[in-house]
Amino acid sequence: xxxxxxxxxxxxxxxxxxxxxxxxxxxxxxxxxxxxxxxxxxxxxxxxxxxxxxxxxxxxxxxxxxxxxxxxxxxxxxxxxxxxxxxxxxxxxxxxxxxxxxxxxxxxxxxxxxxxxxxxxxxxxxxxxxxxxxxxxxxxxxxxxxxxxxxxxxxxxxxxxxxxxxxxxxxxxxxxxxxxxxxxxxxxxxxxxxxxxxxxxxxxxxxxxxxxxxxxxxxxxxxxxxxxxxxxxxxxxxxxxxxxxxxxxxxxxxxxxxxxxxxxxxxxxxxxxxxxxxxxxxxxxxxxxxxxxxxxxxxxxxxxxxxxxxxxxxxxxxxxxxxxxxxxxxxxxxxxxxxxxxxxxxxxxxxxxxxxxxxxxxxxxxxxxxxxxxxxxxxxxxxxxxxxxxxxxxxxxxxxxxxxxxxxxxxxxxxxxxxxxxxxxxxxxxxxxx
Amino acid sequence: xxxxxxxxxxxxxxxxxxxxxxxxxxxxxxxxxxxxxxxxxxxxxxxxxxxxxxxxxxxxxxxxxxxxxxxxxxxxxxxxxxxxxxxxxxxxxxxxxxxxxxxxxxxxxxxxxxxxxxxxxxxxxxxxxxxxxxxxxxxxxxxxxxxxxxxxxxxxxxxxxxxxxxxxxxxxxxxxxxxxxxxxxxxxx
Amino acid sequence: xxxxxxxxxxxxxxxxxxxxxxxxxxxxxxxxxxxxxxxxxxxxxxxxxxxxxxxxxxxxxxxxxxxxxxxxxxxxxxxxxxxxxxxxxxxxxxxxxxxxxxxxxxxxxxxxxxxxxxxxxxxxxxxxxxxxxxxxxxxxxxxxxxxxxxxxxxxxxxxxxxxxxxxxxxxxxxxxxxxxxxxxxxxxxxxxxxxxxxxxxxxxxxxxxxxxxxxxxxxxxxxxxxxxxxxxxxxxxxxxxxxxxxxxxxxxxxxxxxxxxxxxxxxxxxxxxxxxxxxxxxxxxxxxxxxxxxxxxxxxxxxxxxxxxxxxxxxxxxxx
Ligand SMILES: [Zn+2]
Numbered sequence: 001x002x003x004x005x006x007x008x009x010x011x012x013x014x015x016x017x018x019x020x021x022x023x024x025x026x027x028x029x030x031x032x033x034x035x036x037x038x039x040x041x042x043x044x045x046x047x048x049x050x051x052x053x054x055x056x057x058x059x060x061x062x063x064x065x066x067x068x069x070x071x072x073x074x075x076x077x078x079x080x081x082x083x084x085x086x087x088x089x090x091x092x093x094x095x096x097x098x099x100x101x102x103x104x105x106x107x108x109x110x111x112x113x114x115x116x117x118x119x120x121x122x123x124x125x126x127x128x129x130x131x132x133x134x135x136x137x138x139x140x141x142x143x144x145x146x147x148x149x150x151x152x153x154x155x156x157x158x159x160x161x162x163x164x165x166x167x168x169x170x171x172x173x174x175x176x177x178x179x180x181x182x183x184x185x186x187x188x189x190x191x192x193x194x195x196x197x198x199x200x201x202x203x204x205x206x207x208x209x210x211x212x213x214x215x216x217x218x219x220x221x222x223x224x225x226x227x228x229x230x231x232x233x234x235x236x237x238x239x240x241x242x243x244x245x246x247x248x249x250x251x252x253x254x255x256x257x258x259x260x261x262x263x264x265x266x267x268x269x270x271x272x273x274x275x276x277x278x279x280x281x282x283x284x285x286x287x288x289x290x291x292x293x294x295x296x297x298x299x300x301x302x303x304x305x306x307x308x309x310x311x312x313x314x315x316x317x318x319x320x321x322x323x324x325x326x327x328x329x330x331x332x333x334x335x336x337x338x339x340x341x342x343x344x345x346x347x348x349x350x351x352x353x354x355x356x357x358x359x360x361x362x363x364x365x366x367x368x369x370x371x372x373x374x375x376x377x378x379x380x381x382x383x384x385x386x387x388x389x390x391x392x393x394x395x396x397x398x399x400x401x402x403x404x405x406x407x408x409x410x411x412x413x414x415x416x417x418x419x420x421x422x423x424x425x426x427x428x429x430x431x432x433x434x
Numbered sequence: 435x436x437x438x439x440x441x442x443x444x445x446x447x448x449x450x451x452x453x454x455x456x457x458x459x460x461x462x463x464x465x466x467x468x469x470x471x472x473x474x475x476x477x478x479x480x481x482x483x484x485x486x487x488x489x490x491x492x493x494x495x496x497x498x499x500x501x502x503x504x505x506x507x508x509x510x511x512x513x514x515x516x517x518x519x520x521x522x523x524x525x526x527x528x529x530x531x532x533x534x535x536x537x538x539x540x541x542x543x544x545x546x547x548x549x550x551x552x553x554x555x556x557x558x559x560x561x562x563x564x565x566x567x568x569x570x571x572x573x574x575x576x577x578x579x580x581x582x583x584x585x586x587x588x589x590x591x592x593x594x595x596x597x598x599x600x601x602x603x604x605x606x607x608x609x610x611x612x613x614x615x616x617x618x619x620x621x622x623x
Numbered sequence: 624x625x626x627x628x629x630x631x632x633x634x635x636x637x638x639x640x641x642x643x644x645x646x647x648x649x650x651x652x653x654x655x656x657x658x659x660x661x662x663x664x665x666x667x668x669x670x671x672x673x674x675x676x677x678x679x680x681x682x683x684x685x686x687x688x689x690x691x692x693x694x695x696x697x698x699x700x701x702x703x704x705x706x707x708x709x710x711x712x713x714x715x716x717x718x719x720x721x722x723x724x725x726x727x728x729x730x731x732x733x734x735x736x737x738x739x740x741x742x743x744x745x746x747x748x749x750x751x752x753x754x755x756x757x758x759x760x761x762x763x764x765x766x767x768x769x770x771x772x773x774x775x776x777x778x779x780x781x782x783x784x785x786x787x788x789x790x791x792x793x794x795x796x797x798x799x800x801x802x803x804x805x806x807x808x809x810x811x812x813x814x815x816x817x818x819x820x821x822x823x824x825x826x827x828x829x830x831x832x833x834x835x836x837x838x839x840x841x842x843x844x845x846x847x848x849x850x851x852x853x854x855x856x857x858x859x860x861x862x863x864x865x866x867x868x869x870x871x872x873x874x875x876x877x878x879x880x881x882x883x884x885x886x887x888x889x890x891x892x893x894x895x896x897x898x899x900x901x902x903x904x905x906x907x908x909x910x911x912x913x914x915x916x917x918x919x920x921x922x923x924x925x926x927x928x929x930x931x932x933x934x935x936x937x938x939x940x941x942x943x
Contacts, residue, residue, distance in 0.1 A: 187731075190827050190828065191828045194826070195828030195829050195831075196631075197755060198731040198753055198754035198755030198756065198803055199731050199753075199754075199755075203827065268735045269739070309708070312708075313710060313736075314736045315730060315731070316729070316731070317708070515659035515689070516660055517661075520661055520662075520938075521938075525624075525935070526939070527644055527647075528644060528647040529647070566654070566656075
C-alpha cells in the first residue's frame with residue numbers, strides 16, 4: 001500500500017504533500033495525482049521521523065506476563081516509534097549472541113518496529129566478567145549498545161575495560177548510574193519529602209558520582225559513553241562540563257523525569273516508584289533546560305511494564321518502573337514544545353535522529369527527504385486526551401500519567417512505508433521480509 | 435436560621451419560675467418516697483441532668499436537720515460509653531463520672547435527667563451504674579416526660595408531663611449551661 | 624476521623640479531643656470494673672507484620688477495655704512470610720468480619736496504602752510503619768506531658784494544648800517513627816521542638832522541619848527544656864557507621880548520670896521520657912530511667928488510655 005499524506009507540516013514547517021511508495025519517501029511538495037495511494041488528510045498535523053527509543057524493557061524472554069516483544073512493539077508503534085532498543089535484563093539475560101538474536105527475530109516477526117537488542121555488559125549482569133560483546137555485535141542482531149541497565153557497572157576497572165573494549169566494535173556503553181552502597185535499600189529521592197515520609201533516601205550524589213567517574217574514564221580511554229535516564233540537576237552540570245571538554249558522552253532523560261516530582265510519593269502509590277527515583281522540581285527544570293541546550297541528547301522512555309500484582313501492593317514490596325512508550329511524545333510536547341523550549345525540529349532530533357545515531361540504527365532517524373526510508377509519524381499537536389492505562393497496547397497498567405489530560409496524539413505511524421498505526425489506532429504489522 | 439427569627443411555633447412550656455416551682459415539688463416527692471434524706475444520692479446525667487441534680491440536692495439538704503452539705507448528696511454519672519447508638523451518631527466526648535464521697539453501694543440512687551423520651555438514655559445509665567456499684571434502690575426523676583417510650587422504663591418523679599408529637603423538639607435551657615431557664619417546644623404544627 | 628495514619632493529619636481540635644477523651648478513659652481504668660461497653664460486638668484486628676509485643680498488648684488492652692473482640696494476627700511465621708500480599712491478608716481479615724485494623728508494618732506508608740486503596744473499607748490505625756510514623760505513641764507522649772505539666776501547675780489538663788512547652792527529642796531521629804509523629808503533634812499543640820542527634824542520625828532534608836536542630840545535647844539541656852524524649856538506638860546501627868561505638872554515642876548523646884546530675888543541680892523540672900524498650904547504659908542511664916523525673920511507666924499506662932480514645936473515635940461517628 002502506498003500513501004499520499006496531504007498537507008502535513010514537516011517538523012512544524014509549511015504544509016506539504018508526501019507520497020510514500022515502496023517503503024520510501026517518493027515525492028515531496030504539491031502532489032496532485034494520488035494514483036492507487038491511500039490519501040491521508042494531514043491538515044494541522046505534524047510529520048516527524050519515526051521515533052527511536054534508546055531505552056525499552058520488552059521483558060521477553062522470561063517475563064512474558066509483563067510484556068512480550070509483540071505487545072511492547074505494538075505499544076511503541078502506538079507511541080509513534082519505529083525502532084526501540086530492547087534492554088538486556090531479560091531472563092535469561094541478553095548476554096550472548098543467542099539471546100540477542102532471539103529477541104531480534106521476535107521483533108522482526110512481530111513487525112511493528114525495528115527491535116534492536118541491547119547486549120549486557122557483563123555476564124548475567126553480575127558485574128564480574130565481560131559478556132561476549134564481539135559475538136553480539138557480529139550477530140544478526142548487530143548489537144551496538146551494551147548496558148547492564150537496572151544495575152550499575154560499579155567496578156571502576158570493569159567499566160574502564162568495557163569502555164575500551166567496545167571501541168573495537170563501534171559500540172557504546174549505556175550506563176545505569178547508581179552507586180550501590182549509597183543506595184542500599186533506597187526507595188525514593190533523598191530530600192525533604194523522604195525525610196517526612198520516613199523512606200530510605202536515594203541521594204542525587206549516588207547518580208552524580210558515577211557519572212563524574214564515567215565521563216573521566218571515557219575521556220581517558222577515548223570511548224563513547226551513554227548515560228541512561230539522567231535525573232538530577234547535578235548530573236546535567238557534570239555532563240555539560242564533560243561535553244565542553246570534548247568527551248564523547250551522550251545523555252538520556254525519561255519523559256517522567258521531565259514532568260513528575262517526588263511530591264507524588266506522598267500518595268504512597270507504587271505507580272510512582274521508579275529507578276532512578278522522581279526528583280525535585282529544581283531537577284525537573286534543570287533536565288528540561290539540559291535538553292533545550294543540547295546537554296541532554298535524547299529522550300529514552302525506560303518503558304518498564306509490570307504485572308498488576310507488582311504494583312497493587314505496599315510501596316516497599318512494589319517493583320520499580322513505569323510504562324512510557326504510549327505517552328512519551330505527549331510528555332515531550334507538554335514539557336518541551338508547549339513550554340517554548342524547543343520546536344518540532346528539536347523534537348525530531350532528541351526522539352529520532354540522535355537516538356538512531358547513538359545506537360547506529362540504519363534507516364532510522366533520517367531526514368524527511370525523497371529516497372529516504374519512510375519511517376514517519378503523524379502527530380496532532382492540538383489533540384487532548386486522558387491517559388487510560390487499560391486502553392493501552394502495552395500489557396503494563398503502571399502508567400504514572402493515568403487520569404492526566406495530555407496534549408498531542410499519534411494519528412499514524414509508518415514503518416518502512418507500512419502503516420502500523422492509522423487514525424490513531426493500531427493497524428497491521430509489516431510482514432517479515434516485506 | 436436568621437438570628438432574629440423565631441423558630442416556627444416555638445412555645446415556652448415552662449418559665450424559669452415554673453422550673454423552680456416544679457423542682458421544689460419534685461424535691462419534696464423524693465424526700466417523701468425515701469422517708470427522709472438517709473442514704474440518698476442524686477446522680478445527674480450529663481449535661482443538663484447534673485445542674486438539675488444540684489438544684490434538687492440544695493433543696494433536699496435544706497430540709498434536713500443539722501448542716502447537711504448538698505455536695506455530699508450529688509454526683510454525675512456519664513453514660514457515653516454505654517449508649518446503644520454509638521455507631522450511628524456523631525462521636526460524643528465522654529464527661530467525667532463523679533460520685534459523692536459515700537459512694538453508691540447500698541444507697542438509694544435517684545437518677546436525674548432533663549427530658550425522658552425513648553428511655554434509652556436511662557437504660558444506658560442503669561448499665562453504667564451497675565459498673566460502679568450496687569445501690570439498694572434506683573429511682574428516676576425528670577424535669578419533663580414527653581412520652582414516646584421505646585423501652586419499659588418510667589419515671590418515679592416527673593416535673594411536667596408534656597404530650598408531644600415525635601416531630602417536635604423539646605429544649606431545656608438551664609442557667610448553669612445555657613445562661614437562662616426555660617423549657618420550649620419547637621417545630622409544633 | 625476516618626483513619627489514624629499520621630499526626631500530621633490531626634487538627635489541633637481533633638488532637639485535643641483525643642487527649643480529653645483519653646483523660647476519661649484513663650479515669651475509667653482506675654475503677655473496680657475497668658471495662659466499658661462502647662465497642663461491644665465490634666472486632667478489632669491487630670495486624671502485626673513486625674514483632675512488637677508492647678504495642679500489640681497495649682492496643683489489645685485498649686480494645687478489650689472497650690469490650691471489642693480482638694484478633695491478633697502476627698504475620699511473622701505465617702502465610703505472609705511465605706509471600707502472601709498485604710492486600711490478600713487484609714481482605715482475609717475483612718472476610719473474617721473485622722471492623723477496624725490496627726497495623727504495624729516494616730514499610731513506611733503501608734497503613735496509608737491500605738487506607739487509600741479499595742482493598743478494604745475499614746478504619747485503619749497506624750501502629751508504626753517503617754521509619755515513618757507511630758501516631759498513638761506521639762499521642763500518649765503528648766498526653767503524658769500535658770498531664771504532668773497540669774499536675775505540676777495544679778491545673779486541669781482538659782481542653783489544653785502544650786503551648787510554650789520546650790521539648791527536646793534526642794537520638795536516632797533518622798530511623799524513628801516516634802520522632803516524626805511527635806514533631807507534627809507537638810507543633811500542632813504549640814510546643815517548641817528541638818531535635819538533638821549526631822548528624823548521621825538526622826534525615827537529609829530535616830532542615831525544612833518545623834523544629835530546631837542541634838548536635839549538642841549539653842547546650843540544649845542548659846537552655847532549659849520541659850521534657851527530654853530519649854529515643855531508642857537500635858543495635859543494628861552500630862555496624863553501619865552511624866557512630867564509632869556505643870561508648871562514644873552515650874558520651875555525646877546519652878542521658879547519663881552526669882547529665883542527670885546537671886539537671887538536678889540546675890533545679891530544672893525537666894521530665895525524662897522514653898518510648899521503650901530502653902537500652903539502659905546507651906541512650907539512657909539506669910539512674911535517669913528510674914529517677915522521679917522519668918515518665919516511662921506512666922507512658923505505658925497512658926498508652927492504653929490514648930489507644931482506647933483512638934479506637935473509640937474511629938469506631939463511633941464523626942466528632943462533633
Ligand atoms: Zn536503568
